[in-house]
Structures are given as structure tokens and as C-alpha cells.
Amino acid sequence: MELLAPGGDVDSIKAAILAGADAVYCGLDKFNARNRAANINFDDLQGILRLAHQHNCQVFLTLNIIFVDNEIPALIGLLNKLVNTSIDGVIVQDFGLFYLLSRFFKGLKIHASTQLTTHNEGQIRFLSKLNATRVNLSRELNLKEVKALTEVAHQNQMLTEVFVHGSYCVSFSGICYLSSVQGGNSGNRGRCSQPCRDRYVTTPAGEDYPLNLKDNSAWFDLHELDGAGVDSLKIEGRIKKYDYVYTVVSNWRKQLQCLSIHEELLTDNSALYKVFNRDFSNGFLTGTINKDMFIDNPRDHSIQRLSEVNDYTSDHKLEENQTGLYKEKEGIKTSVENKIKQLSIAKIPLVINISGESGSPLEVAVKTPGTSFLVLSEVNLANTGTEVLDYAMIFKRLKAINDTEYFIETLCLDNLKPDVYIPFKELTAIKKRLLFILNDSRETLDPIHVPTFRKQNREKLKSSLLVLISSPNDLHLCKETTGGLCFQLPDSFKNECAEFTDLFRKNENLIPWFPSVIIGDDYIAAVEFLEQVQPKLIVTNNTGIAYEAFQRGSNWIAGPYLNVTNSFSLLSLKENFNCSGAFISNEISQTQMRQLNKPDNFELYYSIYHPIVLMTSRQCLFHQVTGCGKDQIDATCISQCEKSATIINLKNDTIYLEKSKGNYHRIISETNFLNTEIVNDFSDLFSGFLVDLREMKNGNKTDVNKSGIIKQFENMLDGDLNSKAELLQMIQHTTNSQYKRGI
Structure with a gap:
């Protein structure tokens, strides 16, 4: 199974690579569903691709938001750049982006985002028809459901991903509008402000954070996931820092190694508690959806965990151990920082020497730190033409090289005779041949011009x-x-x-x-x-x-x-x-x-x-609010349960919890x-x-x-x-x- 790691910034991506990730997913500084993460720019991406591929690690780019029409031209511009990279896949939510990719940018592999909340076999077939090659299954599914959908996915030539570690959402993904309605920060645009983690007025059940779930961890479920045929194990955390990513990924790598060589799985997950966590649960995956999946504190559980697993004889001993954990955390951070400093995503410099005279081919000599080669024009230089060959004109035609993992460090024209000309299309051909050689014999694709919609002359409708x-x-x-x-x-x-x-x-x-x-x-x-x-x-x-x-x-x-x-x-x-x-x-x-x-x-x-239905949840929302006679959801809950309650946040906004017969739990706005x-x-x-x-x-x-x-x-x-x-x-x-x- 692939180990898929989060990369919220360059350092986190480096940490994931060093820790043994098979793939990382990351977002650019726009068009991704973790707007609060630092993210990366396009120049970073090229160096990341080179570094990752050197370490046999794939890179998937998140474009997993919904788009509006005025963003489409910029999106198409980005796709035209991506097709000339070695990106291994793009993660998608928007049906329009599926359309653009499958019609015009067929070289890019499409992964269906968790935002599509995929949980039944018809959805798998729907996504297959949209040319998705893999799907991230809903976090709420149990192992039996995961196995059934993985079989359908494989029948339709698709792979499946399952989240195995990191934050749980209390709502089904993609249909949560709590952040959007309350503060204008849409989760479908990567701007979720996580109001489910907020403090509320203490509920009758005595809880201050009634919507706050523990983190997901399937650490002890690898055999079952392997038996279900899952292709990729996904770790959540693009907002987390490099020390978190390294610690979690490296420990999951050890667990996977035990599985691969048929050793007993590790039973000690204490290392996972030494970085940020809200305690752990595998309740959705095992189908034990119970009140123990909640925790009444959204902050780091590390110190609290230390107290829970140790029986301290004095306050002094407790303080001593807490200080020791803080020092250990700092030590982890320093160690990882020193390791990632050894990795570089800097672009590869090129020294290009241009030479030639009228009546002879233009010679373009290219030198990299590892190799050198010569490209000759297929037509000779001439004394007349449209625009004389000079530095500005040549650089303009070659500057697209800077959008790759290379950059032009030096462009030297000392050996080019003055007042010579060559057709523009010949310079373009030379650029393509240069890129073909630099990119391991991969053709450079010309920009695709997606047809625009004609202006519609609409008449008034009788609605x-x-x-x-x-x-x-x-x-x-x-x-x-x-x-x-x-x-x-x-x-x-x-x-x-x-x-x-x-x-x-x-x-x-x-x-x-x-x-x-x-x-x-x-x-x-x-x-x-x-x-x-x-x-x-x-x-x-x-x-x-x-x-x-x-x-x-x-x-x-x-x-x-x-x-x-x-x-x-x-x-x-x-x-x-x-x-x-x-x-x-x-x-x-x-x-x-x-x-x-x-x-x-x-x-x-x-x-x-x-x-306004703010969210829909497979979890029981009444455990933390009014209490419930059952410790966990059973077969009769969805069909028979009928309840309602309210919670009030510290801004005095009331939201309504409703469970009606035959339906999942919902949260509804008072407006x-x-x-x-x-x-x-x-x-x-x-x-x-x-x-x-x-x-x-x-x-x-x-x-x-x-x-x-x-x-x-x-x-x-x-x-x-x-x-x-x-x-x-x-x-x-x-x-x-x-x-x-x-x-």
C-alpha cells in the first residue's frame, strides 16, 4: 500500500520525503482546499518534483475546490503549465475541472477529492466516467464498506485512498456549510475556519466542545486495510509543521515495513502522541461510532496523555515529566530541521552560449552541473530578417525554460556575430529541442486554447x-x-x-x-x-x-x-x-x-x-449535548431516533441539532x-x-x-x-x- 503524506509547505514536503513517504500531496498558493496552509509557488513545485522523484516519491497537486467562471482562464493557464511538468496527479472536486482535464489535458491523472464524499458504488462509476484514476473514500466508512467500494473501484480501473491518520471532520466532507454561513469562509474553497472546534456554552451533558472529534488513527488496523484491498493510506495534515509530518510518516513507514515482511505489527504508538494530537479513535473505520470518539478539548493532547499513562506520585514528578516532554518535542523539531536542511529544491542552473554567423547554423551550447550538449538550428543565419538576434530577443524566446526545474543562469552571446537574423519559429523549435533533451526525451506541449462560451442572448423566462x-x-x-x-x-x-x-x-x-x-x-x-x-x-x-x-x-x-x-x-x-x-x-x-x-x-x-442545513453527520451529535441512553450508534438509530437540541457559541449564535427518523444527524441554522x-x-x-x-x-x-x-x-x-x-x-x-x- 502507498503511504501518502501531507505537504503544507516546502519543509513539510522535505520531511515527508525523508521519512519514507511514497507520495506527497500539496497545494499551490491558490486553488486548493487548505487555504490556511503556507502552500508552495509554481517555482517551488518544479524543484519539489525533481527532489521527490529522485527519492522515488510521487507528487500530487491539490486543485480540490469549486471554481467560478472568472477563475477559469487562470486555471487553464495553470493546467497548460502543469502538463509540461512531471506531476503525478491532480486532486479534484469541481465537475468543471473534471471536464477540462478529461477533454483538453488528458496527460494529467485525475484523483477524486474527499470533498466529493464518495460512499457508494454508483459514485465510483460516476467518477470513472469522469476519467478519475483514483478516489479518496469518505472518512465515515467502515472496513466492510471500504472493501466493497474498493472492489468496485478496481473493476473500473480506479485506485482507492483511505484516510488513516489526522483530523476527523464531524460532517461529511463537501456538504458542510457551517463556516461558510457563519463567517463567509467556505470549506468548498479551502477556507474552513473550523467552527466545529470552537468552544460553546456548556451543554447539559457538561461539555464545552460538543462537536469536537478526536483524531483519526488506523495504526492498529493495517491488516484489515490490506485485506480490504486499499491502495493508498492517506495522512491528513497540510496545516501541520514539518516535525509533525516527519514523526507521523516515519512511524507509519515502520508499521508498513512490519506488514510487508510479515512481522507482527508494532503495538506501541506512543511516538504519535509526542506531536500534535487530539487523542485517537478509529471509530468510523471499525464501525463503532460512539461517544468515545469525542474529546472536550481541541488543543494538543500530548501533555494530557502523559498524565493519563503515568501514575505520578507528586506534582513535582508530573512537572518534571512535562518539562521532559517539551524538551523532547524541541529535540524532534531540531533533529528534523537539521535533516531537511540537507535537501535542496533549488532549480538546476543552465549556462547557455549562443554562437554563429551569417550563412551557418545557430549554435546553442547548453551546460548543466551534470552534463552538456549542443543544439544546431535547421536553417542558417541570415543578414536580413524581421528582428535582429540580440540578448532581449533570444531571452524572450527561451525564458519558458525558467518555468521548468531549470533556470537560465547565464546567457552568453559573445560568439554571436552582430546583425544576424533567424525566423522566430526556428528559435521556438530550438527551445523545444532543448527542453526535450533536458526533460528526458519528454515532448513539450504547446498551450491549449480551450474554446470560450459564446455570449448568450437570453430572453426573459416564465419561471x-x-x-x-x-x-x-x-x-x-x-x-x-x-x-x-x-x-x-x-x-x-x-x-x-x-x-x-x-x-x-x-x-x-x-x-x-x-x-x-x-x-x-x-x-x-x-x-x-x-x-x-x-x-x-x-x-x-x-x-x-x-x-x-x-x-x-x-x-x-x-x-x-x-x-x-x-x-x-x-x-x-x-x-x-x-x-x-x-x-x-x-x-x-x-x-x-x-x-x-x-x-x-x-x-x-x-x-x-x-x-439552512449546515452539516450532516454519521456521528451522534447528542452524546455531548443532552446525552444519549446508548453508548454507540446501532442499526436502529438512523431509522428510529428522533431528537432535537440546541448549542450556543460564545458569540451567542444558536445552532440547532436535529435527528429525524430515517435521516442522519443534521445541524441547522437558526436563520x-x-x-x-x-x-x-x-x-x-x-x-x-x-x-x-x-x-x-x-x-x-x-x-x-x-x-x-x-x-x-x-x-x-x-x-x-x-x-x-x-x-x-x-x-x-x-x-x-x-x-x-x-x-
């Missing part, structure tokens, strides 16, 4: 109103909306599949709305539901169900939790999966939305009103999303607007019935100027800050 419900008691609302009634299927309905099948057969115009997370048997039940009902149209927030709909030729709409934010994502969904329409993410702003271009015969939708402005702002863009009337416990109640709300939204779409004011009176505690702020 319809979609309504989302989750209770059969609201089926009568079907008669009151112009766009259709959607019914939210629960996260788990494997035990009620027959009942839901019957419900939809009796209400043929009802549109199934699939959730974001559908795992294991629940996915099998959802596919069975599709086969039995054969709905005319579905809305899905899960790409596995999207793939199944595509395979069956069913019309499907991409839901709002698929995080669609740019025109290439729309094109990707339509061309690859025959998608008929998509919801645009509520995270992007009015300005960012204006840049969208929709494909022909494709409909756009927007959720105009909804309770609902309401954006009446968009109707006039984009009268030519959206075919439909969604009103979400699912009943969620977030403290907000409307003072009129649901029929009255629908009527006012319908009036607003018909141009009634008074309806907006009426809605603001009817629906209290609302926001549309994301529409103003964007990502």
Missing part, C-alpha cells in the same frame, strides 16, 4: 415554482405549485422501500428528491426504488443516483448540494450524464452567477427559500435562507425556483400555512410587487448574505 416537502401530509400542495412537488426521500429507507414505492406510484407527478448521503444497503434500496417506480424526473444530491438515472435514460436534475458553480460544470453534467438541469449553489454571489452560461436545452434552478432579489436579477436565467417546506426544527415558525407561502411565491413570480413584502412579514429570521458575499 415556475418547485416545492419540496418531506411528509405525506403535505401531498395536497401538489395542486398549488406550477413547477411540481418534490418529495425528500430519507437518507435511509431500506426498511420502508415498499411504502415509498407505493407512495410514488399513487402520486405519479411527485418528483423524488434524493439526499446527499446514501450508503451501503440504503444505496441498494434507492436503486431498487428507481427500478420499481421509474419516475419521469428526479432531483438528486448524490452522484451515485445521478449515474443510475443516466444509465436508465431517466431525466434528472443536479441538486443544490452538488455544489455546481460554473459553466463547465454544467457542460460536464449534460455531456457526460445527459443531465437535464441543475441547481446553482447557494454559496455563490449575484456577481459570480452573472458569468454563467448554460448549455442548450438545459434548465437552471435555484433554491430561493430553505432552512432561514430567503432571496427574493434573484427573481428580478435573473429573469432570463432560471427556469425554476425552489421553496423548501420541509419541517425542520430550527426554532422558526411561519404565521400562515404552507399554502399561503406558496401563493405569495407564485404571486412574486407573476410580478406582484407586494408579494416580497408579504413574504418578509410571513417568514422571520432570514438571510441572503451568501448571495451578496459569494465564495
Whole structure:
């Protein structure tokens, strides 16, 4: 199994290489999901690639955020540079970037990011069709689920990665909006401010950090991971420093060596406690999702751990040992620092001598610290031409060499006769031949010009109103909306599949709305539901169900939790999966939305009103808040449990915890999303607007019935100027800050 290590900066990458990593993943100073890490620049990347490959270590670049349209030109510029490097893969979340890579930059291997929260076999097949070569599986999966998905991945020529060490997220990745809504820092843009680690008002259960999970560690689970067929073991930590990376990677390397030579695995993991940790748990991986996965302190657990494993006879002895641990930590840091100083990522200097005279070839002599070679032009120099050969002109044509792992240290023209000329294209050909030799006979690719979207002449649309419900008691609302009634299927309905099948057969115009997370048997039940009902149209927030709909030729709409934010994502969904329409993410702003271009015969939708679901979790959120009679989640929890509670942060913001029957635990904002402005702002863009009337416990109640709300939204779409004011009176505690702020 590959050992994949984090590289948040140059020193951490060096530390990972020295510690024995088979691969490192790192991000540039933009376009990556660890914006708070130091990251690296493109010049660093070239030297890192050379250093890593010298040590048989691969390098994967994280481009794992969602993009908006005005960033695409810069992204394409970066991809044009990356194809001429030896990068071993790029890690991707955005459907538009998948499209660009698979259509125009086929030389770059695509890895599917954990932000895509991949947890069922349909999602594996969806990603395979997008040409992903490996997938990082959801952290919440257990070993049985990991093994099943790895088998499907291998059948589709894909590799699997599993996180084995580092921070746990309490939410499924990619569908956490807590940081985005509360502070404008989107996790889908690498800016998560980790409010789940914040201190809250002490809960009835006596906890101050009720959402704070211990760190993940599968240190004792290597045999099982090996048996599951996993290809890569991923260590989290691009915000961590070099001493952490070295310590964790080197110890995991020792454990893997024991596995590879069939020795007993190491049972002592004390070294992992000597660098930053929040204590460790393997609860998700082993399927023991319990209250012991939480810790009521987000800070370093090292000192506390020392007290737990030693029975001190006096305070003096405790203080003495704590001082000793601090000194040991400093010693680790100094030792690693001295080791990484020995490694260099400096570019390789080139000395280039240019010589020649009219009637003879141009001679370009190149010298590196290790070799030298000569390149001759295929046409002779002349006395006339477009631009005389001088230093500025030649350097301009050769400066692209500086974008590689080499740089032009000296460019000497002492032996070039004055007033000579050569065609520009010949200098370009010489540059390519130089790079071909320098890059071990790898061709240099010319920049690819990706076709731009033509300016669309859009006409005003008659937008319809979609309504989302989750209770059969609201089926009568079907008669009151112009766009259709959607019914939210629960996260788990494997035990009620027959009942839901019957419900939809009796209400043929009802549109199934699939959730974001559908795992294991629940996915099998959802596919069975599709086969039995054969709905005319579905809305899905899960790409596995999207793939199944595509395979069956069913019309499907991409839901709002698929995080669609740019025109290439729309094109990707339509061309690859025959998608008929998509919801645009509520995270992007009015300005960012204006840049969208929709494909022909494709409909756009927007959720105009909804309770804001901040996160969805497989963990029980009530252990730390109100307590729970069960120590761990069992088979009946998801189907039977029904609870709600609140927690309050130190800024006095209340957030609501909800567990409804058939669904995972959710955290919901006390403020609902309401954006009446968009109707006039984009009268030519959206075919439909969604009103979400699912009943969620977030403290907000409307003072009129649901029929009255629908009527006012319908009036607003018909141009009634008074309806907006009426809605603001009817629906209290609302926001549309994301529409103003964007990502």
C-alpha cells in the first residue's frame, strides 16, 4: 500500500520525503482546499518534483475546490503549465475541472477529492466516467464498506485512498456549510475556519466542545486495510509543521515495513502522541461510532496523555515529566530541521552560449552541473530578417525554460556575430529541442486554447415554482405549485422501500428528491426504488443516483448540494450524464452567477427559500449535548431516533441539532435562507425556483400555512410587487448574505 503524506509547505514536503513517504500531496498558493496552509509557488513545485522523484516519491497537486467562471482562464493557464511538468496527479472536486482535464489535458491523472464524499458504488462509476484514476473514500466508512467500494473501484480501473491518520471532520466532507454561513469562509474553497472546534456554552451533558472529534488513527488496523484491498493510506495534515509530518510518516513507514515482511505489527504508538494530537479513535473505520470518539478539548493532547499513562506520585514528578516532554518535542523539531536542511529544491542552473554567423547554423551550447550538449538550428543565419538576434530577443524566446526545474543562469552571446537574423519559429523549435533533451526525451506541449462560451442572448423566462416537502401530509400542495412537488426521500429507507414505492406510484407527478448521503444497503434500496417506480424526473444530491438515472435514460436534475458553480460544470453534467438541469449553489454571489452560461436545452434552478442545513453527520451529535441512553450508534438509530437540541457559541449564535427518523444527524441554522432579489436579477436565467417546506426544527415558525407561502411565491413570480413584502412579514429570521458575499 502507498503511504501518502501531507505537504503544507516546502519543509513539510522535505520531511515527508525523508521519512519514507511514497507520495506527497500539496497545494499551490491558490486553488486548493487548505487555504490556511503556507502552500508552495509554481517555482517551488518544479524543484519539489525533481527532489521527490529522485527519492522515488510521487507528487500530487491539490486543485480540490469549486471554481467560478472568472477563475477559469487562470486555471487553464495553470493546467497548460502543469502538463509540461512531471506531476503525478491532480486532486479534484469541481465537475468543471473534471471536464477540462478529461477533454483538453488528458496527460494529467485525475484523483477524486474527499470533498466529493464518495460512499457508494454508483459514485465510483460516476467518477470513472469522469476519467478519475483514483478516489479518496469518505472518512465515515467502515472496513466492510471500504472493501466493497474498493472492489468496485478496481473493476473500473480506479485506485482507492483511505484516510488513516489526522483530523476527523464531524460532517461529511463537501456538504458542510457551517463556516461558510457563519463567517463567509467556505470549506468548498479551502477556507474552513473550523467552527466545529470552537468552544460553546456548556451543554447539559457538561461539555464545552460538543462537536469536537478526536483524531483519526488506523495504526492498529493495517491488516484489515490490506485485506480490504486499499491502495493508498492517506495522512491528513497540510496545516501541520514539518516535525509533525516527519514523526507521523516515519512511524507509519515502520508499521508498513512490519506488514510487508510479515512481522507482527508494532503495538506501541506512543511516538504519535509526542506531536500534535487530539487523542485517537478509529471509530468510523471499525464501525463503532460512539461517544468515545469525542474529546472536550481541541488543543494538543500530548501533555494530557502523559498524565493519563503515568501514575505520578507528586506534582513535582508530573512537572518534571512535562518539562521532559517539551524538551523532547524541541529535540524532534531540531533533529528534523537539521535533516531537511540537507535537501535542496533549488532549480538546476543552465549556462547557455549562443554562437554563429551569417550563412551557418545557430549554435546553442547548453551546460548543466551534470552534463552538456549542443543544439544546431535547421536553417542558417541570415543578414536580413524581421528582428535582429540580440540578448532581449533570444531571452524572450527561451525564458519558458525558467518555468521548468531549470533556470537560465547565464546567457552568453559573445560568439554571436552582430546583425544576424533567424525566423522566430526556428528559435521556438530550438527551445523545444532543448527542453526535450533536458526533460528526458519528454515532448513539450504547446498551450491549449480551450474554446470560450459564446455570449448568450437570453430572453426573459416564465419561471415556475418547485416545492419540496418531506411528509405525506403535505401531498395536497401538489395542486398549488406550477413547477411540481418534490418529495425528500430519507437518507435511509431500506426498511420502508415498499411504502415509498407505493407512495410514488399513487402520486405519479411527485418528483423524488434524493439526499446527499446514501450508503451501503440504503444505496441498494434507492436503486431498487428507481427500478420499481421509474419516475419521469428526479432531483438528486448524490452522484451515485445521478449515474443510475443516466444509465436508465431517466431525466434528472443536479441538486443544490452538488455544489455546481460554473459553466463547465454544467457542460460536464449534460455531456457526460445527459443531465437535464441543475441547481446553482447557494454559496455563490449575484456577481459570480452573472458569468454563467448554460448549455442548450438545459434548465437552471435555484433554491430561493430553505432552512439552512449546515452539516450532516454519521456521528451522534447528542452524546455531548443532552446525552444519549446508548453508548454507540446501532442499526436502529438512523431509522428510529428522533431528537432535537440546541448549542450556543460564545458569540451567542444558536445552532440547532436535529435527528429525524430515517435521516442522519443534521445541524441547522437558526436563520432561514430567503432571496427574493434573484427573481428580478435573473429573469432570463432560471427556469425554476425552489421553496423548501420541509419541517425542520430550527426554532422558526411561519404565521400562515404552507399554502399561503406558496401563493405569495407564485404571486412574486407573476410580478406582484407586494408579494416580497408579504413574504418578509410571513417568514422571520432570514438571510441572503451568501448571495451578496459569494465564495
